[in-house]
Amino acid sequence: MPDDRELTDTRSSSRLLSDQVPGLAAVDELVVSRQIEALDSADILVRKPLGLLFWLAAGWVGLVVILAILANVLPLPNPDFQNYSAINAGPSLHHLLGTDDLGRDLLSRLIYGARVSLIVGFVGVAIGLAVGGTLGLISGYKGGRLDLSLNAASFVLLAFPAIVAVIAIVAFWGSSLWKITLILGVAVIPLLYRVVRASSLSFANRDFVIAARTLGAKSSRIVFREILPNVVPVAVTFGLISVAGVIVIEGSLAFLGLSVPLPTPSWGNMIAEGSADGNLQTNPYIMLWPVVSMFLLLLSINLIGDRFRQRYDIREGLL
């Protein structure tokens, strides 16, 4: 049906922008398709409210963040303290969520464990955004040889399965909290670079940018004062989705025993301990609490990202 093909061309024309890797085409497309109309004042006035679910999600993320920050101040037992008189205790007033097979307080481990996920997720993506975002901004605006080579490099790096690369680097370099954060931060650079670059590219020749250039503004001023504010919604949305992605990778590593070494609790290694032989039969709570917390955290972050995406009309794509 040749007719069908002709007609669908209009919808998919932007896909041809990146003829290199079909999977990545969607990333470009969805960022480029971000319409400026979303920023028009009329639209801002009739914006949909964020909704109850959004606030529930934000509330859960906020609660986890606050508890993790205040862990030292809260009246919690030491997460590593083994209370041999309360092994595998069920939830009670002394241990609100019970204890594990070594008599350690599960609530305390859960709260201290949240620190790992949150630090790796948010600091990692901050590193990715700082490096990848800056490169993307400049490369999208400047174009030329710099853009070409950075673009090619990002394709090569994205052709590498991230989890395998991360496992290999952890194997040779070690797995302290800050190393894991740095490794995963570097791992998200190519993706965030592509997203920000595509968005920056779509603003590079807009009237207000040309106006600024005509007025004699320096490149650095144009990039950071004119383009950056417009790229922020895309960067924040994808940043949030990447936070969820990075938390998943860290959790997977921790589950495999390749993240922050024991006895430091993390949700991933708590799930692994809870599903080790015997524990599933005798005390499923060890596994249950971190599983539920992780599910709610990922769900909440995805939901907040999704609301941002709808608000700024960024099309859903691949990550």
Place this chain on the structure above:
Amino acid sequence: MAKYLLRRFIQLVVVTAIISVLVFLLVHLLPGDPTTIILGANDTAHNRAVLLKQLGLNKPLVQQYFIWLRSVLHGNLGQSYLNHQPVTQILAEGWPIDLELIIISQILAFAVAIPLALLTSRKPNGTVDNVSTTGTFGMLALPPFVIAPVMVAVFAVGLHWFPATGYVPFTQDPATNLHDMILPSLAITAGSIAVYYRLFRSDLISTLQEDFITMARSKGLSSRWIMWRHAFRPSSFSLLAAAGVNIGALIAGTFIVEYLFALDGLGFSLVNAVQQRDYLVVQGITLVIAVVYVLLQFIIDFFFTVVDPRVTRE
């Protein structure tokens, strides 16, 4: 089309070459020296010098790379220093498990996602659509390391429907093999279903608003014919691309379930090798998985030229 494929092939070769350099450098540039591990208590200056020479680690780096590349191309990836098993043998024994997990989970994912999207895209925001969309949104928050332990707790420990561990090769006993593999495969399916369903649904919805669909409707063609013959193909490009990108997530997923279910696949071997600092095994498995991943992307690009011939146009 030949030109397009040739260009993609050249990219494939370049990317593979870069991967080989990176994987080679992993062992050589990062701190941590294989000799310390191999020597253990015998770590004297003399022993170390002998071993460095024996492993060829005293030569210039570039020369070492080409020596290594040569032996890799000859099918020699070195051997485990622990049990002296050749890395190629570890790979040969492990890959059927990974492949089976991925195939079963992908068949399940497509079998659920495609019909569901075809059903819900006809009535966007209907009840079925809202339930499915919410459900798949939840699935996105269920990575294998979260859902797999719950499945074991419920279906293996609680209900005794499936074994928690154990593996029989498919060739030996297909029925037992499939029974053992259902739970691990299911555990890595949730994410795929969610990604495929959401993409295919949104593409179908926008395709169904195109003029040629209105045209087909006005000709009086049946809904089913329109969905399968007119809307399916132009909506499937993102799905195909997603399937390619998703392989990366599946690799991570197979690692998790192999570890949890004690299946002796590549992920299990890799994690063990990492924990025991078995450098050559880590290097070999990393190299092979990365190259296979790149090859798969190439094959998917080839499928693209079949499904969507426009990609070959300049």
